[in-house]
Amino acid sequence: MxxxxxxxxxxxxxxxxxxxxxxxxxxxxxxxxxxxxETLVRVIDVGHYDPPMDTGRLPRPHTLLIVLPVERVPQD
Known part of the structure; x- marks a missing residue:
């Protein structure tokens, strides 16, 4: 969508x-x-995977960023 x-x-x-x-x-x-x-974002979390994460797709990701647009407030 x-x-x-x-x-x-x-x-x-x-x-x-x-x-x-x-x-x-x-x-x-x-x-x-x-x-x-282009969107200014705030990094919420960074995940590092060794071995790379098995998502069923290739290439397998070794780093995952969780981000939110700056204007959005994270809900704890």
Whole structure:
């Protein structure tokens, strides 16, 4: 799920991806730009795995970052 650049658009609020237009206006076979805008984040946790973590995908990650956008307050 994506969200548009419209700040009032709430659906998909957790998605990294943004579309050039409101996704609710798109129809099958329409085209649009999708991207991930630069975001200032706060590092919440860093995980190091030796051996690398088995996620079922390759390459297996050896480092995992947990981040939140700076404007979001972490809930303890």
């Amino acid at each position: 994506t969200q548009s650049g419209n700040p009032d658009y709430q659906v998909g609020d957790r998605s990294l991806f943004r579309t050039e237009q409101d996704p609710r206006t798109l129809k099958p076979y329409d085209t649009c730009l999708v991207g991930i805008p």
